[in-house]
Amino acid sequence: MEQLALTAPAHDVSILGLFLQAGWIVKAVMIGLLAASIWTWAIIVDKVFAFRRMRSQLNRFEENFWSGQSLEELYSTLSDRKTVGMGSLFVAAMREWKKSFERGARSPISLQSRIDRAMDVALVREMDKLEARLGFLASVGSVAVYVGLFGTVIGIMTSFQAIAGSDSTNLAVVAPGIAEALLATAIGLLAAIPALLAYNKLTTEAGKIGSRLEAFADEFSGILSRQLDERGASQAQSAAE
Amino acid sequence: MRAGLATSVTLHALVLGWGLVNLSAPEAFDVDDVEALPVELVSIAELTQIQEGAEDAPKEGPASLEETTPPEPDPDAVNIGNQELDQTTPETETQRAAEVEEARLPDPVEVPLPRPAPREEPTPVVEETPEPESTPATEIAPVPAPKEEVTPDPIEEAIAAAEPEAAPEPEQEFVELPSELPTPQARPEAPKPVETASVSEETAPAQTAKTPERKVEENQQSLSAAQTEETEEKADEVASLLNREQGSGGGSKANNQQASAGGTKTTTGNTLTQSEMDSLRGQIQACWSVPASAQGEEGLKVSVQFQLTQGALIEGKPTVTSSSGNRQLDESAVRAVARCGAKGFQLPSDKYDSWRDVVVNFDPSEMFR
Numbered sequence: 001m002e003q004l005a006l007t008a009p010a011h012d013v014s015i016l017g018l019f020l021q022a023g024w025i026v027k028a029v030m031i032g033l034l035a036a037s038i039w040t041w042a043i044i045v046d047k048v049f050a051f052r053r054m055r056s057q058l059n060r061f062e063e064n065f066w067s068g069q070s071l072e073e074l075y076s077t078l079s080d081r082k083t084v085g086m087g088s089l090f091v092a093a094m095r096e097w098k099k100s101f102e103r104g105a106r107s108p109i110s111l112q113s114r115i116d117r118a119m120d121v122a123l124v125r126e127m128d129k130l131e132a133r134l135g136f137l138a139s140v141g142s143v144a145v146y147v148g149l150f151g152t153v154i155g156i157m158t159s160f161q162a163i164a165g166s167d168s169t170n171l172a173v174v175a176p177g178i179a180e181a182l183l184a185t186a187i188g189l190l191a192a193i194p195a196l197l198a199y200n201k202l203t204t205e206a207g208k209i210g211s212r213l214e215a216f217a218d219e220f221s222g223i224l225s226r227q228l229d230e231r232g233a234s235q236a237q238s239a240a241e
Numbered sequence: 242m243r244a245g246l247a248t249s250v251t252l253h254a255l256v257l258g259w260g261l262v263n264l265s266a267p268e269a270f271d272v273d274d275v276e277a278l279p280v281e282l283v284s285i286a287e288l289t290q291i292q293e294g295a296e297d298a299p300k301e302g303p304a305s306l307e308e309t310t311p312p313e314p315d316p317d318a319v320n321i322g323n324q325e326l327d328q329t330t331p332e333t334e335t336q337r338a339a340e341v342e343e344a345r346l347p348d349p350v351e352v353p354l355p356r357p358a359p360r361e362e363p364t365p366v367v368e369e370t371p372e373p374e375s376t377p378a379t380e381i382a383p384v385p386a387p388k389e390e391v392t393p394d395p396i397e398e399a400i401a402a403a404e405p406e407a408a409p410e411p412e413q414e415f416v417e418l419p420s421e422l423p424t425p426q427a428r429p430e431a432p433k434p435v436e437t438a439s440v441s442e443e444t445a446p447a448q449t450a451k452t453p454e455r456k457v458e459e460n461q462q463s464l465s466a467a468q469t470e471e472t473e474e475k476a477d478e479v480a481s482l483l484n485r486e487q488g489s490g491g492g493s494k495a496n497n498q499q500a501s502a503g504g505t506k507t508t509t510g511n512t513l514t515q516s517e518m519d520s521l522r523g524q525i526q527a528c529w530s531v532p533a534s535a536q537g538e539e540g541l542k543v544s545v546q547f548q549l550t551q552g553a554l555i556e557g558k559p560t561v562t563s564s565s566g567n568r569q570l571d572e573s574a575v576r577a578v579a580r581c582g583a584k585g586f587q588l589p590s591d592k593y594d595s596w597r598d599v600v601v602n603f604d605p606s607e608m609f610r
Contacts, residue, residue, distance in 0.1 A: 015260055015264055039246075040249075041245075041248070042248070042250075044245075044249075
């Protein structure tokens with residue numbers, strides 16, 4: 001008797017083979033997730049180094065600041081340089097101070113508040129710079145899973161449609177389509193997990209650096225206000241004499 | 242940022258490359274070869290439509306296709322009545338003796354059995370037998386033919402002439418009836434009268450050369466004979482007669498024609514199973530491209546008939562047995578069959594009988610369900 005065997009085509013179940021077999025929607029999802037993953041890691045690498053640089057810069061600046069060097073000298077060395085972190089806070093405050101004295105504004109109370117504001121602005125700018133692109137990590141961490149799931153659902157859907165067309169319920173026919181669809185979720189998780197971890201870590205680090213900057217700003221503001229008060233007192237003295 | 246991006250891209254490239262190499266297809270499960278049991282629905286016709294072959298079946302059908310080598314035509318008979326001897330040299334004494342020996346071989350037990358039935362009428366009175374040419378026929382026939390005159394049957398005469406001494410030999414054993422034997426017209430059946438001890442009837446064939454009066458006498462005489470001896474003797478006689486009759490054909494079996502095909506072979510009524518028909522349908526469908534003019538049309542049907550060789554290749558041209566009226570559709574169907582047939586179909590070769598002649602109905606509306 002004649003044997004009529006229906007042979008299922010041999011499927012390539014390697015990762016690349018699965019990717020190439022996928023439908024265009026699933027492919028687009030996978031490619032998008034891969035790009036997100038690449039960008040996520042670029043941000044992570046960038047931020048880790050930026051934060052490390054920032055910390056060492058803060059340490060160096062604090063060393064210089066508390067070394068007994070005069071503020072004028074420090075300012076003259078920093079003003080013509082590109083500064084980050086505490087340096088830029090210091091430069092912003094000193095610039096405001098200098099401008100006020102050069103133009104003869106003598107009210108110490110308004111000067112104090114202006115210096116505070118200038119430092120606040122510099123602080124916000126610094127924090128912005130620190131936390132730039134961390135939002136992307138947060139997005140990837142929460143959304144990539146869903147995007148991958150979307151690709152999986154679409155893949156399984158088309159896979160089942162194909163099965164319905166092929167009149168075969170053999171698992172060998174069903175399996176490659178589902179494996180290919182699940183690859184989308186795998187890539188989504190692969191992008192989301194590091195993004196989420198990095199986001200949490202980097203935001204806490206940014207918070208720490210931010211609080212350090214704020215503490216410095218407060219301290220420096222205190223120093224300046226003491227100076228102002230001392231100056232006001234000496235001027236009042238000389239005026240009385 | 243650029244450094245970070247470059248690092249990231251390199252990292253991904255590395256990971257992906259590693260993954261493609263090491264995370265390629267996972268090892269396939271090493272499953273024992275547990276094949277799904279193939280179930281096929283088989284028509285019961287294979288069992289219910291078994292046909293016994295018959296020797297005289299009309300020569301039709303493909304069952305026996307092997308070439309039959311026609312036997313050498315026998316040479317013309319020299320002597321009539323014995324196939325083994327009639328074609329060679331004229332008989333010799335030894336040959337005749339051998340023949341008689343042969344005649345005694347058959348089992349005598351069988352012979353008495355058929356007799357009782359026709360033995361009822363001991364009528365030696367009937368005048369004419371139409372044709373007592375074949376001795377067994379006359380024996381079996383209940384009609385006695387005690388002709389007064391010897392029928393001018395050439396064969397019998399020839400037999401009688403050819404072996405006048407064949408008869409005497411058995412008779413010599415029989416002491417009681419030497420009287421009739423010398424008669425030249427008497428056929429070898431001359432001893433028959435003795436057998437009438439049981440029944441008078443079977444003397445009839447033997448009597449073709451005898452007078453009825455003689456027969457009556459013989460009957461009476463035979464009554465005294467021992468029954469067992471008689472039956473044995475009769476068996477020999479009958480057997481010898483039968484043998485002689487068989488040989489009388491000369492070379493008539495020589496035949497240049499093909500042996501009876503189809504009928505003599507015991508065939509089963511095997512039909513294609515549903516899956517085999519589906520397979521054939523699929524094969525033809527793959528070759529069929531429906532012309533645009535017939536697409537979506539309802540009620541167009543073409544029947545195409547074609548013959549297949551045993552190698553499942555098409556034989557001759559497919560013919561349209563029932564046209565759809567759409568010439569393009571007809572042609573497309575014929576083309577489909579011819580194209581597929583040229584490549585050969587996948588069909589079970591042991592069911593050649595059932596797919597030797599195929600009629601395919603093409604219906605374009607079913608094609609696009």
